[in-house]
Amino acid sequence: MDNDVVIRTEGITKTFRMGEVEVHALCGVSFMIQRGEILSIMGPSGSGKSTLMNILGCLDRPTSGEYYLDGNLVSNMGDDELAEVRNRKVGFIFQSFNLLSRASALSNVELPLRYAGIREGRRERAIESLKAVGLADRIYHRPTELSGGQQQRVAIARALINNPAIILADEPTGNLDSKSGKEIMEILLSLNRERGTTVIIVTHDPTIAAQTQRVIRLRDGLLENGA
Amino acid sequence: MNLGQAVLEALESLNSNKLRSGLTILGIVIGVAAVIAMLAVGEGAQQTITGAISGVGTNLLFVFSGNFQEEVRNPQPLTLADVDALRDQFQAPSVANVAPVINGQVRVSYSGEQATTTVNGVTPDYAVVRNYNVTEGEFINDEHLLGQASVALLGPEVAQKLFGRKDGVVGETVRIEGQPFRVIGLLESKGGGAFGSQDDVVMIPFTTAKSRVLRRTRDRVDVIFVQALDAEYVDEATDEISQILRSRHRIMLGPDDFTVFSQEDFVQTARTITGVFTIFLGGIAGISLLVGGIGIMNIMLVSVTERTREIGLRKALGARKRDILIQFLTESSLLSMLGGIIGIGFGWLISFAVGRIAAANNTPFTPSVGMNAILLATLFATAVGLFFGIYPANRAANLEPVEALRYE
Ligand SMILES: Nc1ncnc2c1ncn2[C@@H]1O[C@H](COP(=O)(O)OP(=O)(O)OP(=O)(O)O)[C@@H](O)[C@H]1O
Numbered sequence: 001m002d003n004d005v006v007i008r009t010e011g012i013t014k015t016f017r018m019g020e021v022e023v024h025a026l027c028g029v030s031f032m033i034q035r036g037e038i039l040s041i042m043g044p045s046g047s048g049k050s051t052l053m054n055i056l057g058c059l060d061r062p063t064s065g066e067y068y069l070d071g072n073l074v075s076n077m078g079d080d081e082l083a084e085v086r087n088r089k090v091g092f093i094f095q096s097f098n099l100l101s102r103a104s105a106l107s108n109v110e111l112p113l114r115y116a117g118i119r120e121g122r123r124e125r126a127i128e129s130l131k132a133v134g135l136a137d138r139i140y141h142r143p144t145e146l147s148g149g150q151q152q153r154v155a156i157a158r159a160l161i162n163n164p165a166i167i168l169a170d171e172p173t174g175n176l177d178s179k180s181g182k183e184i185m186e187i188l189l190s191l192n193r194e195r196g197t198t199v200i201i202v203t204h205d206p207t208i209a210a211q212t213q214r215v216i217r218l219r220d221g222l223l224e225n226g227a
Numbered sequence: 228m229n230l231g232q233a234v235l236e237a238l239e240s241l242n243s244n245k246l247r248s249g250l251t252i253l254g255i256v257i258g259v260a261a262v263i264a265m266l267a268v269g270e271g272a273q274q275t276i277t278g279a280i281s282g283v284g285t286n287l288l289f290v291f292s293g294n295f296q297e298e299v300r301n302p303q304p305l306t307l308a309d310v311d312a313l314r315d316q317f318q319a320p321s322v323a324n325v326a327p328v329i330n331g332q333v334r335v336s337y338s339g340e341q342a343t344t345t346v347n348g349v350t351p352d353y354a355v356v357r358n359y360n361v362t363e364g365e366f367i368n369d370e371h372l373l374g375q376a377s378v379a380l381l382g383p384e385v386a387q388k389l390f391g392r393k394d395g396v397v398g399e400t401v402r403i404e405g406q407p408f409r410v411i412g413l414l415e416s417k418g419g420g421a422f423g424s425q426d427d428v429v430m431i432p433f434t435t436a437k438s439r440v441l442r443r444t445r446d447r448v449d450v451i452f453v454q455a456l457d458a459e460y461v462d463e464a465t466d467e468i469s470q471i472l473r474s475r476h477r478i479m480l481g482p483d484d485f486t487v488f489s490q491e492d493f494v495q496t497a498r499t500i501t502g503v504f505t506i507f508l509g510g511i512a513g514i515s516l517l518v519g520g521i522g523i524m525n526i527m528l529v530s531v532t533e534r535t536r537e538i539g540l541r542k543a544l545g546a547r548k549r550d551i552l553i554q555f556l557t558e559s560s561l562l563s564m565l566g567g568i569i570g571i572g573f574g575w576l577i578s579f580a581v582g583r584i585a586a587a588n589n590t591p592f593t594p595s596v597g598m599n600a601i602l603l604a605t606l607f608a609t610a611v612g613l614f615f616g617i618y619p620a621n622r623a624a625n626l627e628p629v630e631a632l633r634y635e
């Protein structure tokens with residue numbers, strides 16, 4: 001196995017069963033992503049982009065097919081192992097930020113470190129991470145005291161904190177105005193450029209897709225252009 | 228995540244919804260306070276009753292006619308001849324003193340003032356056996372007994388009722404059932420006891436009571452008080468009394484037709500009764516604690532539903548099932564523990580107030596909040612929180628991350 005391949009999927013399918021009806025969200029998706037790549041996933045609404053992202057982020061298991069993350073077969077790991085993979089190898093960025101509203105930016109960013117069982121230097125690392133997204137002066141602000149763009153930057157700082165192998169962003173700019181959206185894209189691009197982090201972005205916006213090295217297109221649960 | 232962290236986070240989360248947390252805690256507070264107060268009252272009652280009984284003197288035995296445990300046909304009454312037999316130093320070497328008593332309710336009057344009270348016909352030994360002292364005058368002596376003298380000793384309560392004072396009554400003449408009696412002494416106050424107030428009493432010579440006031444046929448005696456040589460001789464004395472009375476009453480087989488009660492028996496009986504009483508009260512209070520626990524479960528379930536997205540997010544960030552479980556269990560047990568601590572305080576206040584009310588009503592009764600009650604309540608409250616927290620916490624821990632994140 002190539003050490004520079006960070007993600008490899010083999011015929012991944014996902015079928016949702018809703019009573020009598022079966023929804024085939026993914027119908028056999030195979031592709032590879034090199035370490036250090038930045039790419040976008042596009043496709044019409046309902047084509048299975050979020051479903052694929054959830055599987056890549058180990059939030060969900062494929063119905064069939066194999067998924068290797070960082071050389072490990074994760075498609076049949078147990079719950080606790082998956083939790084650890086999510087904690088250490090994956091950084092999530094959601095469309096709706098998903099910050100804990102009661103907690104400060106600092107505590108939000110620290111959270112993955114807590115679940116990693118790290119006790120020493122959490123605060124310093126969290127501050128470091130917030131600095132990297134340009135929020136050094138907002139560490140004690142709560143999400144409600146931050147703009148949408150700033151909230152998304154906190155989310156990026158949180159995704160970064162454990163130095164994950166991949167960062168998954170599902171429509172990260174979907175809830176933002178174009179200016180903040182641009183800022184967020186800047187941060188993601190510079191992350192990829194300066195740290196070599198693998199970044200996967202789901203987007204409907206062609207200008208965003210154009211900034212990435214590669215575009216994967218999904219339609220009805222299938223890849224349009226191969227890998 | 229370590230425990231300190233979990234507690235901090237749980238406190239933060241409870242703090243963010245103060246009213247709800249407060250109301251949930253209130254349920255536990257009421258439950259624990261009720262348990263604490265009930266146990267304290269029960270314990271206090273036990274101490275008061277056993278204390279009152281012990282106060283009578285530990286080497287004292289009571290002999291009654293009849294058997295309280297088994298059915299006996301035609302029990303023979305106790306008589307003066309029985310009393311004499313018990314005085315026999317050879318047959319009853321462990322017995323120090325014997326005092327027969329007959330008693331009944333009588334009307335006592337003094338220049339228009341009237342009172343109904345207990346009259347005891349006693350012998351001079353009674354003062355020794357029951358440890359009675361006079362605050363003024365003297366006790367009944369052998370001459371009074373032989374002469375069937377019309378003399379009486381008044382308890383302080385009776386003196387108060389008839390004369391409006393508790394001193395300077397010696398030499399006055401009172402009427403008992405219409406017959407004039409000269410007051411020769413005033414008994415010292417003994418306070419309330421296990422058998423009602425020991426101060427609301429009149430004592431007259433045994434012989435006078437028998438022939439003129441209570442009119443007992445033959446030589447019948449109501450109670451025989453027996454003083455053993457020492458507290459250690461109580462068991463021997465009991466055996467000796469039983470043997471003497473059995474042979475005198477011609478009982479070969481079958482149950483006694485009399486009962487010998489020791490101090491210890493009374494204390495035991497009282498303990499059993501107050502113990503049952505305490506368990507009963509505590510049990511009822513425990514039900515309210517249970518209701519408080521159900522309140523916790525209810526609130527935790529609401530909280531899990533409300534925070535479904537948060538749970539999903541935490542899982543996405545690497546929380547294991549165990550982490551989520553601990554988070555919610557910590558919250559529910561913190562709720563119940565806080566409730567428990569406040570409840571102990573309240574329970575203590577309630578029992579203190581009960582003690583004050585009792586004192587205001589002249590009942591010497593001190594509820595006591597024991598260490599074991601506190602431990603029990605804390606443990607029970609925390610257990611309630613854990614138990615009723617398990618279901619909601621489990622529900623949270625088993626949420627699928629994707630489903631939870633989609634939840635609106
Ligand atoms: N939990 C679920 N239960 C049933 N069907 C589901 C579930 N999740 C997704 N689907 C279905 O799977 C298909 C793919 O959904 P998905 O969310 O991946 O689309 P998407 O490409 O992310 O769309 P959008 O661009 O609107 O976000 C849809 O038809 C959707 O209805």
Ligand SMILES: [Mg+2]
Pocket residue numbers: 049050051170
């Ligand atoms: Mg989507």
